[in-house]
Amino acid sequence: MKKCLRSLVIVIGLLISMGFGVVQAEPVTLKIWDMMSPADEDGLLKAIAAFEEANPNIRIEREKFPFAGFYDKLLTAFAGNSAPDLAPVVIYYIPQMADYGIFVDVTDDVSDLADYYYPAAWDMGTYKGRVVGVPYSMDPRALGVNTAMLDEAGVGDTLATWDDLVNAAGKLTRDSNNDGRTDVYGLSLPSGTHAWVFDVWSIFTAQQGKRLFDDTGKPVFTTTEAENALQYYADFFSQGATTPAGYDVALRDAFVQEKAAMAIDGPWILEEMPRRAPDIDYRLIPIPTPTSGVPATFASVGVWSVFRTSKHPKEAAQFLRFLTEGDYQKDRIFAGKTSPSRVAYQRPEVREYLEKDPRHAEFVAVMDQAIATPKSPYLAEILATALRAEMEAALLGIKPVPEALETAQKKALSIIQ
């Protein structure tokens, strides 16, 4: 009896010590800052809830900011050592911040996820061969066309080449109220200080097989292709076939108000048209290419990155993986957002969704031909100080295109040096 009792005590003691010996996962709190739109926010909140459920020891504290000034806040928070663990970073901020070593290298944690994403999107999250961010958004550009206006002007269905586009734009430009002033334009193109001027120029250049920055981040603005692209762009203005410079700050307004029959736009048009102009019948087509050119478009990409000051980089990388492998991208697609994830678009429920939304499907169709923002850490400065004024001058016809690009190239190189 005593022996039995002793054995029982030993067994119980062993069981208890095993219980105490089991390593409890240390509770971790991840801080996320973001500037998501309401449509994007829902998907993120669901993902956070699902991640916390799947990882009970990790809690996520999320703080939302307006987009304007978000990166100023991030920078100053980083300098003050109070940056979040994770934040979304977009366009030229990615190479700029990566160059300063702000992000954690998550290559070892997520490099196997590359095949989930379209190449341009995944590439945007890499810097000098290392993965510094996982894509969460990809917004390619397509050509929106007002079908009624095209039919009325007798412009056919074929808008495949640069010549088709220029001819159509010319036919669609008119004085609708006979007051001697053109008030309806064939095409609405960005101009002036609009951030998309560079993007559209990039598209026309890429369609000839060239880029505006080489693989080392050096600007190459003076190639024949770059000059042809900017000249083609400028011709729309000189022929009066596009909304004049300064016509309106937001391009989409001209399309929504039927002041322009066509417009190069991104997936934001999918949200705005039903709200602002539900009666306009429009379709989306790939941006026309030059004869013997290659299909190409531009896509702005956003990535989730882990900050160097994070005390929990492994857990943060775990969240990045969860965003990829879970339902986050599917939820974004259902909220009307285009996704950088090719795997998400292959899900049966998403395919079914796309069948009912052919316009969204058009954006998906051009994802593979998309190029993203050049990965030059000097891009913001080059755009603002070297390129913008020269592009403006070329588009307004104040300076010949070759001269404008020559000047821009010199200024850009001096910035890099």
Next chain:
Amino acid sequence: MPNSSKHHRRLALAGYAFVAPGMILLTLLWFVPVLGALYLSFTKYAIVTPPQWIGLANYKRLLSDELFLKAILNTAYYALGTIPVGMIIALILAVALNRNLRLAGFFRLSYYLPVITSMVAVSMIWLWIYNPEYGILNFLLGKIGISPKLWLAHPKWAMPSIIAMSIWKGVGKNMMLYLAGLQGIPDQLYDAAKVDGATGWKTFRHITWPLLLPTTFFILVVSTIGSFQVFEQVYIMTQGGPLNSTTTVVHQIYQSAFQFFKMGYASAQAFALFVLIFALSWVNNRFFGGTVDYS
């Protein structure tokens, strides 16, 4: 006498104690950051990496920075456009409202309201006023046969458009200062002038204007300092374009610091602005301050 010096010492200590909180705050929130910025102006500093001493390189770069030099010229253009016109309009309004008019209070309030309205809100409204297609300005001009202008999109019109908007916004403040100045002029002087048969213009020229010189000088100095710090309306309405025709010194500082992450260079630009404003204030004081008789 020992008691007297002890008393004076006590009084002095009390004085220092009273000004101490303000001086400490001023030191911590102004002197220290300014000295910090001065140090940073001699460094390469990207806010996320430690400052790296580079001596005078930032200042040398300033001298060959065409865009910064253009920004200085644009800022000077803005100042020359806003200061004299704004002061003249403010003086006219102040003289007109310095009477026992009915609704004088209403008019003073109306002219002062833009002053206290946020520049961001004002800029957004004026973006619509200047809109080439839907803006009320082009609509009204169209009624009198003037063709629509690309106010903010044409290099010739963009800065004058910003100047006009800034004058509209700021005239109320100077008007109130002039009103205060006018109300400080004794009525007996006007009575005496009336008795002597002086006309309105003679009264203004020989009584009002000379006695308003202290106010005028103050407005001139403060307006000069303020106009050289123009930023919000440029940032919101034109982002420095078109063709860099509206970029200003503070806009360049903002871009260098928060868009290009070049805090060191931005600090050097800020000190260049300080030197410029200091020089202008000295010129104002030298050439106009001497004409002011505060007695």
